Amino acid sequence: MNALASNPIDNRDDAVSVDDLVIHFHTRAGTVKAVDGVSFDIRPGETFGIIGESGSGKTTLGRALAGLLKATDGHIRYQGREPAALSKAEQRQIRRDYQIIFQDPHAALNPRMTILQSVMEPMEILRDGDARQRQRVAKEALERVGLPAEIGRRYPHELSGGQKQRVNIARTLTLKPRFIVCDEVVAALDVSIRGSVLNLFADLQKELGITYAFITHDISVVSHVSDRVGVLYLGRLMEVGPAAAVTEKPIHPYTQALLSAEPLPLPSDQRDQRRAIRLQGEIPSPLAPPSGCRFRTRCPAAQSRCAEQEPAWREVAPEHWVACHFADSEGGPLDREQSISFGRESATETV
């Protein structure tokens, strides 16, 4: 297993710290504000879940974390260091340490290369070792992700989706990354095999100390794998906190709506006890996000203040950050609205 052992991030610096990150794209239709002022830290060895709907900017954010996109403004620091301030050699090391795995396992593999060739390719590009060493590392990586050795001779079309995603994981492991951005890595897989791939990510973290940013739209996945979770909406963070707090007792109305919209396989008698928050409409265009709070156009608790003033990013409970004028440690605005929080005894008349 030695060939795959990475150097886990061991100092006290955050694995990644994102500071007021802005990523804009200029198009003919105008400026797409994909990520528009986002700050958070990812700690060494943790899994930081990023949840958001399409258009929230989660994929753009993920690509930026892996160094594939340049910030329009703000900073991403890797273990406290900013890539721009480093030498070329140091920058290359960061590119190797910070990897990304994509959603579509098939599109990520060259159909004309054997699996072993694909797994060896990153090492060739980075001129790691000689051909024999590369082959040894690649075979070890395939074995580590639970694939039989003979699969190295096959081509992508002969593999199932789950196997292909394991190949992509193996390929990333050959570079001994410290940090991997996992962008919807199980979304294209059948539910029946998602568990085994998610278990593999957990095992690799335990063994190799890899830090993950786990990007997904699937609340049940993010809640299962993450230590902390950030909720992204239209290029801004709405809520960040420990996974249990965010996915079981969320404060922000948007997070609450997301959780309430998730279809749960519960029998009808248990289903009736869930509170239903139904959002109107869809996520607005990132070309022209709403003034003030970006969620206000769909928020059931929006007030006039929400249009005028952008909510501050506040820590309402230890480690639990929320961007909502009406949130505090007791909960968010929807927790106080009796019409919506039917059946909840904590409802109090305020606001």
Next chain:
Amino acid sequence: MAQTSEARTDSPLLEVRDLSISFARPGGETSITRNVSFDVNAGERVGVVGESGCGKTVTGLALLGLLPRRTARVRGRILFQGRDLLTMPAREFRRLRGRDISMIFQEPMSALDPVFTVGEQLTETLRSHEKVSRAEARERAIAALEEVGIPSPHTRIDEYPYQFSGGMRQRVMIAMALICRPKLVIADEPTTALDVTVQAQIIDLLRSLSDSHGTALLFITHDLGVVAETCSRLLTMYAGEVVENAPVDDVLLRPGHPYSSGLLRSLPGLSERGSRLPSIPGRVPAPDQMPAGCRFQQRCPHAAPLCEQHPELEPFQGPREVRCWRKDELTLTGAV
């Protein structure tokens, strides 16, 4: 919520009997589904689940007569209101399709024609089935858009599909599927391409429209949560066969087939945070590599020597049917 007082006969709206679908290939045939049998009653919502490659979509397409004529071989019977769609003259089937049975697809953008306005596509559907004037068709199209919750339908009717968001396009698809007041709608993953907050809206809409018009729904999906929120009965398909047919609540509490149980247990939301997630080992066998006997045996944690024989779909605990030799001795884990 009111059910329409439409005349309900004793026989089901749709009776599928021994539906076997295969595709011609050089030197033979590839069998995709085998002896699929189930009923859908008037106004009933039935979910169909299974992994990709289990024959869900192909079955849905067969019910609409949309499989390629030259390569697909469809055997068995599909009785709709007592008449066999497979022996019905093509002209008659065309009249029925879109009027009495219609379909909602997964990707609304590829199912809508980009060069026609939404109004043109809605009125085309209506006017090909009913004798109505242009003006009346337009009025009904506007009413249909309004019913599915599209704001300002009077102006939006003249817009093109690209001018609609993903959720709104799916609403247009639903309006189109329902404009002739069909008795049965086949919905193939209608919410899979949508965000979860929009999916919740579309599920609410489908449920309320099906209730108010008494439209039966065959809901093909991979998402058991969506089935639980929408349907009263669940059909589990595996490797081209129905392996369980039962009321949704029964399956969620105590699945009768190990495959239904495996699908439920695989849902991450049901496991403790950070724990090992269960999954079903292996994959659906390719059509030309079907094992003799029970098709699930290689992946089944409960497989026994008698599973080398092929089990039939048999009654199990009242209103259910299960295809498993060991159904009476196993106690399988459900969702709760």
